[in-house]
Amino acid sequence: MPDSGAARTGLKNDRRLQMLEATIKQHQYSKDALLEILHTAQELYGYLDRDLLLHVSRQLRLPPSQVYGVATFYNLFKLKKPGTHVVTVCMGTACYVKGAEDIVSAVEREFNVIRGGTTGDGRLSLFVTRCIGACAMAPNAIVDGETVGKATVENVLKRVKAVLEAEMVEAR
Amino acid sequence: MKPDELRGLAQKEQEARKSYRFRINVCCSSGCMPFGALRVLTAFRDAVREFKVEEECYVARTGCIGTCSLAPAVLVEPGDYLYQNVTPERAREIVKEHIVNGRPVKSMLYGNEAFFKKQLRVVLRNTGKIDPLRIEDYIAVGGYYALLKALTRMTPQGVIEEVALSGLKGRGGAGFLTGLKWRYVARAPGSPKYVIANLDEGDPGVFANRTLAEADPHAILEGMAIAAYAVGSQKGYIYVRSEYPLAVQTLKKAIEAAKSMGFLGENIFETSFSFDVELRLGAGAFVAGEETAILASIEGRRAMPRPRPPYPAQSGLWGKPTLVNNVETLANVPVILLKGSEWFSSIGSKNCTGTKCFSLTGKVNNPGLIEVPMGITLREVVFEIGGGVPPGRRFKAVQVGGPSGGFLPEQLLDLPIDYESLTKAGAIMGSGGIVVLDDTSCMVDTAKFFTEFCVDESCGKCTPCRAGLHKLFKILDGFTRGEGSVEDLSKVEDLCEFIKEASLCGLGQTAPNPTLTTLRYFRDEYVAHVMDKRCPAGKCFRSGGGGGVE
Known part of the structure; x- marks a missing residue:
């Protein structure tokens, strides 16, 4: 029976870890279930840091290189902590031909953040994604989970400013 | 389940369905959900109660109706009345006028019959008309x-x-x-x-x-x-x-x-x-x-x-x-x-039977999800079902098959849609994407966009795909910045052929298609970029996103 290994990888023994363990157990520690387990881990923790990946590799008895290889191969897995707020611009073909690039560049300039990155203060991440499938409403952007269809530079910037400001108000 | 039970259940359900005079199908697919489809669904259910027509009008949560640009879309049966851009307020009005007073609300109806006329729904036979969760x-x-x-x-x-x-x-x-x-x-x-x-x-x-x-x-x-x-x-x-x-x-x-x-x-x-x-x-x-x-x-x-x-x-x-x-x-x-x-x-053409679903998007008046018999021409899809490009713009190309597909020009619009014809023209059927481009799109830039996608998505296992596509991207990127010469054009062609021939899987073997087809059908745009340092669509050579040609 593999030990939980939590102490050695520096993961806190909390509810998230217990849920992760339950998933690993449900898959009977099967190496084939690596993707499913990484999905669960990211859902629970928000992103996959080094300790978490090491933990998964120990539990499944897989070399860390293989776990790291899989985690970096697939676009969905995030290895860095995302910002408090997230704006994702769709860069599918339909959105691209309708000017998604202009929206991405505008967000980059306005908030001093590069695509795929997070602002220095950790408040905003900018991601681009390959097609969210709402192509008929192109271009699309998603601001904190809410989709802006037929997006323009103006309405995306406005929406992002609004979520950033709302947070400031709450903080006060 | 026993065979007889299935028959019995089907009959019971059909009768239940018939007992309603009206059925309101509210599209709750990913295309309509971000635009308030669930609120519209609730509004319909509330309105049906408010006007006391629950007994004769069933409100169903369904999948895609097809007219995704009109989100949220609602289909009222019988008669297939299609309402567009429905809001909770409009939902109440539809129940009041259409269901209670028997007068469809003309101002909100989708006025475009042509979108459905040439379609044939085999795969999508039930979409938008049944509740996927039941x-x-x-x-x-x-x-x-x-x-x-x-x-x-x-x-x-x-x-x-x-x-x-x-x-x-x-x-x-x-x-x-x-x-x-x-x-x-x-x-x-x-x-x-x-x-x-x-x-x-x-x-x-x-x-x-x-x-x-x-x-x-x-x-x-x-x-x-x-x-x-x-x-x-x-x-x-x-x-x-x-x-x-x-x-x-x-x-x-x-x-x-x-x-x-x-x-x-x-x-x-x-x-x-x-x-x-x-x-x-x-x-x-x-x-x-x-x-x-x-x-x-x-x-x-x-x-x-x-x-x-x-x-x-x-x-x-x-x-x-x-x-x-x-x-x-x-x-x-x-x-x-x-x-x-x-x-x-009996559907489709001789060598290519049945239908095909396409996502019709880009610079087209009626984007959405369509299903057409094989053998239909691209012109019928783009101009009849799609309603052509927006007013004031000129059709330039249609992109079929995504990053593995190709761009086809106006003169090829009468090509029938089947696997062979598309492949011969340099595109592929792919998983069914048709993106329409008008004169505001630059073909060099769009070829670069797809190449960049394939560079990102190359798994890295074989060198022709991993290194070849990267090289190709660099050259195309140079073209859009005013670098490159006429000799580079033939280099690009050689490189594309090499990547096609030598790559391990379908990704690499088809990744040069967007570049090859744009070179084949829109060579003048490449020449304008490398010789005159000019982008006919006004998309490239921009500094800081300011727009305009240098």
């Missing part, structure tokens, strides 16, 4: 009858023959004969055997498979079960993109419902046939849709393709014979068994 809705329209027929009145051999006779080809893009593929798997030695439904629709700008899964998940499950019976498999996987949360949820619930009704599981319809289906989530890798890469991904590894042979039919999941079919292919199967191969092969 298995009873699917049964009411004849669901699981084909499975019943296969299991009780046909041999596995007979099923394969019927599918082969229909001429159905793989809808994932390659166009391999489905019946033949099934025969290979059925004959392959080894057990267990596996069936994989491929729902890794990775092309940007394509959403037909997702929409099918969200709107009619049981059609996929039924197709899978029939395929499994035919090839002798007891275990299936649906590999679905995790970027499609609604499709994932819908499929999960559909699998549960099918299990509890006994359409999946042990001894289906009291026969010796047992079949179980599991979902597997992708994690964002375009190459995972390739049929050997999908195997690696389901086995929990990096989705890297391997050389064929051996084909998955001989050595697939965990080295066992495996059938990999696209979900659209599978959704065709129940209809073929019920209506017969002869009926199916």
Whole structure:
């Protein structure tokens, strides 16, 4: 029976870890279930840091290189902590031909953040994604989970400013 | 479930459906959800109660109706009245006027008959008209009858023959004969055997498979079960993109419902046939849709393709014979068994039977999800169904087949849509994306966009794809910045041919298509970029996104 290994990888023994363990157990520690387990881990923790990946590799008895290889191969897995707020611009073909690039560049300039990155203060991440499938409403952007269809530079910037400001108000 | 029970249930559901005079179908697919579809659904249900017409008007939560640019869309039966951009307030008005007073609200109706006129719905036969979360809705329209027929009145051999006779080809893009593929798997030695439904629709700008899964998940499950019976498999996987949360949820619930009704599981319809289906989530890798890469991904590894042979039919999941079919292919199967191969092969053209679903997007007046008979021309799709490019703009090209496809110019618009014609013209059927471009799009820039996509998505296993595409991207990027010479154009052509010839899998072999077709049909734009340092569409050579030509 593999030990939980939590102490050695520096993961806190909390509810998230217990849920992760339950998933690993449900898959009977099967190496084939690596993707499913990484999905669960990211859902629970928000992103996959080094300790978490090491933990998964120990539990499944897989070399860390293989776990790291899989985690970096697939676009969905995030290895860095995302910002408090997230704006994702769709860069599918339909959105691209309708000017998604202009929206991405505008967000980059306005908030001093590069695509795929997070602002220095950790408040905003900018991601681009390959097609969210709402192509008929192109271009699309998603601001904190809410989709802006037929997006323009103006309405995306406005929406992002609004979520950033709302947070400031709450903080006060 | 016993055969008689299925018939009884279908009859009961049909009668229940008939007892309502009206049915309001509210599209709640990914296209309409972000724009308030659930609020509209609630508003309809409230309004029906408010006006006390619950007894005669049923409000259903359905999948995609097809007119995705009018989100949220609502279809009122009978008469198929299609309402566009419905809001909660408008929902109340529709109930008041249309249902209570019997006067459809003309000002909100979708006025474009042409969008539906040339379409033929075989795969999308139920989408937008049934509630995907109610298995009873699917049964009411004849669901699981084909499975019943296969299991009780046909041999596995007979099923394969019927599918082969229909001429159905793989809808994932390659166009391999489905019946033949099934025969290979059925004959392959080894057990267990596996069936994989491929729902890794990775092309940007394509959403037909997702929409099918969200709107009619049981059609996929039924197709899978029939395929499994035919090839002798007891275990299936649906590999679905995790970027499609609604499709994932819908499929999960559909699998549960099918299990509890006994359409999946042990001894289906009291026969010796047992079949179980599991979902597997992708994690964002375009190459995972390739049929050997999908195997690696389901086995929990990096989705890297391997050389064929051996084909998955001989050595697939965990080295066992495996059938990999696209979900659209599978959704065709129940209809073929019920209506017969002869009926199916009467649709479309001689060498290419049946229909194909397309996501029609880009600079077109009526974007949306469409299904057309094979052999229809691109012109009919773009100008009749799609309504042409927006006013004041000029049509430039149509992009068929995504990053692996090609750009076709005006003079090729009369090309019939089938696997052969498209491939000959330099494009591919692909998974069914049609993106229309007008004169504001630069062909060099768009070729660069697709090449960049393939650079990102190349798995890195073989050098021609990994290094060749990177080199290609650099040259194209140079063109859009005013670098490069006429000699570079022939270099690009050589490089493209080399990548096509030498790459290991479909991704690399088709990645140069966008560049090659733009060079073939829009060479003048490349020449303008490298000779005159000018972008005819005014897209390139921009500094800091300010716009205009330098």
